[in-house]
Amino acid sequence: MPGTLTITPLTAADRCDRCGAAAKVRAVLASGGELLFCQHHANAYNDKLRELQATIEAEPVPAL
Template sequence: MTGALAPTKPLTAVDRCDRCGAQAYVRAVLAGGGELLFCAHHGRKYGETLRAKGAEIHDETDRLLETPAPPPEDER
């Protein structure tokens, strides 16, 4: 075993924050195994503390800034 973490799947709309139930955008993979999911707010609140304890943080909050593509002309 190399100790490297397996890549994680991108978070989807069904992934919910373990703290408040909102859509999750942050995954904390814990050093001892397991993971926690957080919304952007709780990810910011707990992220640095978890990182300091050895968790690997996968932050997808940049997706909140994405603008959806407009529909094609023939679908407007």
């Protein structure tokens, strides 16, 4: 199906594009690119990513 986006789950090998920590969030840009962020940097860039209309996918938070 054209235009369908298939996202693969993040793995231990996925690293934050900003600092190299374990990636917890994937931001898919409208242009088709993607960025991976640790939670800290995802929080820091959240407003800008939303402004760019990025699709933001976060790792599920485990239940306590």
